[in-house]
Amino acid sequence: MAILKIARMGHPVLLQRAEPVADPTAPEIRRLIADMIETMDDAAGAGLAAPQVHVPLRLFLYRVPAERSSGAEDDAPMPTAVLINPTLEPLGEAQELRWEGCLSIPGLRGAVPRRARIRYQGVDAEGQAVAREASGFHAGVVQHEFDHLDGILYPMRMTDLSLFGFTEELARAMQARQEAAR
Numbered sequence: 001m002a003i004l005k006i007a008r009m010g011h012p013v014l015l016q017r018a019e020p021v022a023d024p025t026a027p028e029i030r031r032l033i034a035d036m037i038e039t040m041d042d043a044a045g046a047g048l049a050a051p052q053v054h055v056p057l058r059l060f061l062y063r064v065p066a067e068r069s070s071g072a073e074d075d076a077p078m079p080t081a082v083l084i085n086p087t088l089e090p091l092g093e094a095q096e097l098r099w100e101g102c103l104s105i106p107g108l109r110g111a112v113p114r115r116a117r118i119r120y121q122g123v124d125a126e127g128q129a130v131a132r133e134a135s136g137f138h139a140g141v142v143q144h145e146f147d148h149l150d151g152i153l154y155p156m157r158m159t160d161l162s163l164f165g166f167t168e169e170l171a172r173a174m175q176a177r178q179e180a181a182r
């Protein structure tokens with residue numbers, strides 16, 4: 001296994017449409033997934049798409065950390081999962097603003113409008129069909145990673161750039177607001 005180099009915003013691989021995975025259980029795909037898991041864990045991320053490690057294929061990893069779960073059944077804590085050749089559809093019209101970061105845009109966070117509920121399908125690392133419904137963080141992380149496969153980075157989805165900034169500064173501002181409210 002190996003820790004892979006993560007492409008940062010500005011690299012063209014992050015802006016291209018990724019190609020379907022021809023054989024999800026091929027040895028080279030298995031190796032890529034193992035390396036991506038090591039890379040995501042090393043960077044303490046909650047999601048990582050293949051284009052972020054310079055491989056333009058339709059495959060990503062995601063997880064729902066316990067501290068990010070809303071407690072809803074379709075947003076339950078979930079260990080790292082693999083989704084290959086995914087499809088995604090919104091359930092209903094509802095949207096919500098979700099704070100997001102990205103391993104390709106280190107140090108920054110932004111509030112991104114996302115569909116509140118989605119249904120997604122694909123194939124896992126064993127080639128088994130996956131079909132799930134998701135809300136909350138689970139829905140947000142899947143939409144974020146799915147976007148990577150179409151060359152879309154979260155700032156491209158933002159509608160209010162005043163809600164975009166350095167994680168450190170945003171935390172400082174939030175703390176100042178909380179102190180002022182006390």
Ligand code: NI
Nearest residue numbers: 101102103104
């Ligand atoms: Ni990302």
